[in-house]
């Protein structure tokens with residue numbers, strides 16, 4: 001409960017958090033997804049044949065874990081994991097007759113949608129936008145019949161044209177809300193929170209006392225029948241999972257982010273320049289996956305089309321070289337190296353100008 005300590009002396013003075021606390025909790029929330037993605041990537045890379053599916057369904061797995069954790073925090077602490085970390089809670093802007101500002105069940109459900117479903121939908125729309133933009137460049141719709149192709153092209157054009165404007169409008173709206181909050185014109189810092197009638201407040205001493213009392217309540221002796229006890233097993237297991245995830249996930253996530261920073265190329269080059277170590281040997285050749293694409297007999301052939309490579313392009317995750325159109329199409333469809341099944345993306349493609357020696 002160390003996170004409460006910073007706010008104890010000011011909680012009674014001003015319950016409304018400052019914009020810095022809000023931005024800090026939002027940046028912490030934005031760090032969680034890349035950290036989980038990184039953890040899944042490490043796991044998938046360790047054994048692509050066994051864990052490759054984890055990388056393919058990484059967004060959906062994150063959605064599930066996010067749902068379990070955020071649901072737990074909303075139920076117990078009345079806020080998201082990052083809001084709780086900064087000693088904040090969600091309150092209803094329209095308290096009931098007793099002056100109680102607890103969230104209604106509808107508001108809690110909408111909070112969950114806002115915290116879990118909306119970021120997932122936004123991520124999928126961003127990915128779709130990037131994919132369609134790349135498709136427009138590579139013209140990969142050319143395999144479809146002419147009428148269907150024209151229809152899709154039209155839809156694609158509209159989406160590619162409108163999406164940046166919608167994104168920009170949304171960001172401007174968020175900025176306006178921030179400014180209104182900073183100048184104390186509005187008590188809400190986000191348009192979504194405004195729509196569902198929720199605002200953020202600091203945890204008070206009373207909240208902490210109430211929470212500690214609830215945690216220390218003596219457990220009622222269990223006099224349920226065996227049938228009821230068996231039926232309660234799934235809900236108990238889910239509660240245990242959410243408790244483990246809620247308490248262990250922040251530690252795991254921050255450890256992984258630290259390791260990512262420690263092994264990042266920027267940090268490593270700084271350490272290297274200080275220690276002046278000898279040049280390490282080249283990394284070992286990655287092992288082809290059991291069900292991966294077979295390597296062609298001649299090194300000048302592309303493993304995907306088995307023809308002599310055109311526009312040779314290396315995939316930095318595995319080091320294998322393909323034709324640019326072959327590997328680009330394959331990565332868009334499968335998201336992994338065809339030979340090793342290591343998780344990969346199109347940004348890891350490196351064009352090789354081996355024929356352009358002057």
Ligand SMILES: [Zn+2]
Nearest residue numbers: 302305323326
């Ligand atoms: Zn090829």
